[in-house]
Amino acid sequence: QVQLLESGGGLVQAGGSLRLSCAASGGTFSSFAMGWFRQAPGKERDFVAAINWSGVSTYYADSVKGRFTISRDNAKNTVYLQMNSLKPEDTAVYYCAADFHLLIYSDYEEYNYWGQGTQVTVSS
Numbered sequence: 001q002v003q004l005l006e007s008g009g010g011l012v013q014a015g016g017s018l019r020l021s022c023a024a025s026g027g028t029f030s031s032f033a034m035g036w037f038r039q040a041p042g043k044e045r046d047f048v049a050a051i052n053w054s055g056v057s058t059y060y061a062d063s064v065k066g067r068f069t070i071s072r073d074n075a076k077n078t079v080y081l082q083m084n085s086l087k088p089e090d091t092a093v094y095y096c097a098a099d100f101h102l103l104i105y106s107d108y109e110e111y112n113y114w115g116q117g118t119q120v121t122v123s124s
Contacts, residue, residue, distance in 0.1 A: 033098070
């Protein structure tokens with residue numbers, strides 16, 4: 001059973017930075033494509049970023065491109081989301097997702113394994 005545990009969320013002022021981490025267990029981490037999604041109150045779950053199994057390929061939502069960076073450390077079974085120049089509209093619960101794909105996907109339905117989420121709040 002694959003388990004994902006996010007950490008690193010919190011309260012930050014606009015313009016600040018946070019780094020989210022997602023630790024995986026129960027599977028071969030280097031076989032997973034990984035994604036980050038977010039969900040604000042009353043809104044749908046939106047794609048943020050994804051990375052392939054090797055870390056060579058990444059993909060970002062237009063809203064975060066140039067501000068967020070996804071990376072992974074297969075030796076530590078961990079994926080990261082570095083978030084810079086944060087804006088109030090980035091406020092949401094951020095979820096880590098994983099599945100056994102060679103390609104990377106922005107559709108949340110392509111991921112079968114999910115973490116519990118971590119809250120990110122950006123104050124203006």
